[in-house]
Amino acid sequence: MDALARFVLKPLAASLAVLSLAACSHFPGGDEADLPGDGHLPEYQSPAPDWRVLNLDEDQDWLLIDRNSLQHEGDITYAWTGIQRHRYPMKYGHAVMALHSRERLAFYCQRQLISRQSQLFLDNDDRVDSTRLKSQPFSAFYRQAPLYYQQLFDAACQAPAELAKLAPLKSRTPLPPPFLPPRARPEVLAAIAALDLPAPRLTLHRLDYRYEAKLSDGDATDDRPRQVFLSTDSRSGQLLQQAVDPSIAQQLQLSFRGLFDLAARGIDIMTGQEQDANDSLTALSFTGDWQTLPAHAQLSYTLSYAGPTADITRTTHCRVGKVQPASTVHPALQGSAKPLTCTWQSTRGNRWVEGYSYLSDYGVFVRTSEDNPLGTWRWKLDSLQ
The missing domain is CATH 2.40.128 (Lipocalin)
Incomplete structure (x- = not known):
């Protein structure tokens, strides 16, 4: 999701x-x-x-x-x-x-x-x-x-x-609204450190997506833009990302290389004040070879949240596809791209399937698709910095 x-x-x-x-x-x-x-x-x-x-x-x-x-x-x-x-x-x-x-x-x-x-x-x-x-x-x-x-x-x-x-006048890209950086729990960061992942060789600062969506209620949109600004959190060393898209609320997310959130901050629309997400990630674990992501490998990660009303634990299973040149995702990219298909099931039994390409030289998962009970989304990288 x-x-x-x-x-x-x-x-x-x-x-x-x-x-x-x-x-x-x-x-x-x-x-x-x-x-x-x-x-x-x-x-x-x-x-x-x-x-x-x-x-x-x-x-x-x-x-x-x-x-x-x-x-x-x-x-x-x-x-x-x-x-x-x-x-x-x-x-x-x-x-x-x-x-x-x-x-x-x-x-x-x-x-x-x-x-x-x-x-x-x-x-x-x-x-x-x-x-x-x-x-x-x-x-x-x-x-x-x-x-x-x-x-x-x-x-x-x-x-x-x-x-x-x-x-x-010269061209410049406006920056997203400012937020204080979200903080992940030490035990969550320790689980990532234990993977001993190689440091990225190259850096991305912005991803400009174009996407189409077909919602289950019949609504659809085509060629909608979304900018995602990327940076490295100085305290945790993890990836900060912030999307600019009029259809979604503003958030600054601390993420595991763009695959899932470790923490997030947004705006309470009732008070207008900045606040942390209510669902707090309390535990994280991995299975499989996340260090090399070999083709056809089966991987998983498990997230445990402390919510305002109940605690939730969810396991997502991922399958790695055949490695491709990163230029197939966007011509300006270097190195290789490894497709990932990740699936998880909600407490109500609904199935969610998410597609990514892992850019090995950049250490970032970029979104490619999403299928769930709410609808389907297809994502394409339009430009990057």
Whole structure:
């Protein structure tokens, strides 16, 4: 089962209604028709936007202004501006996918007044959130305006040649929301250490999946993206992973090489506070040759949880397939990939089957499939870092 589904905080239904920026040319009123994107725009727009960044701190949001959108009418200067987020924000425990904003602002340079004409929100693929097209009116004098509006005012009201000195917008991937690292029990970590697994030769930082799902209630989705950010926990040496997908609640998971969770932290949607998962992994054991994962080998692992109402012990049985080049999973991968099919049965007798490919040189299990009473999922690696 998708590890995220085991977290007791129920994910809210979250679907981003989006449309491409090309559709903005059909908006009434004229403002959105002139909308610049994030530097990669449809051909209908002329001139092409020239986004410049007021600040380039890697750990901060970036303030943007489009040089080519500047228009001067009397003492008013109009410009498209924006905020390029450093991290995905959260709402009700879910990542907000339309994280970047674009605003057309009117700057009354002599009167020291700022007025918003229109506002749009974009996801990281430059698609407009069609549910948030109507912006709230805003105007303020310079001294009463938020600091970032003051910075945009200073940029728009200076000599146009000064904008050319600002750095152009470059691409960057927003990071997931921050969490404190989850902690696994010492006896659980000791069981992993006893396997004496070889250290990975290479490192992965991000996996970009595309997946399709067919649910037992008849719902289906196709070509849905999910980003999974990977890092190594400095305290335990185990793999930290965090997925960004609007359909699931945000969690930071400490995992055994991406195969199953050792601990997790998420958001209590009632309080908005960060908390540990209620099901605590208290014991872990392995059988079989997990060190080399030979073809056709039968392996298993057993997890024991202390839940809020009852303790649960579950054994998952895995069968190793024939080794393949890792490039069959994604062309950019090196080394070998070992397919794994893992099966477990719930206390109600329902059967869950999960497919993985173990990337030997990276020490990571990547997801390939999932079949259970809730539906079927098929996963494909689209890109990686």
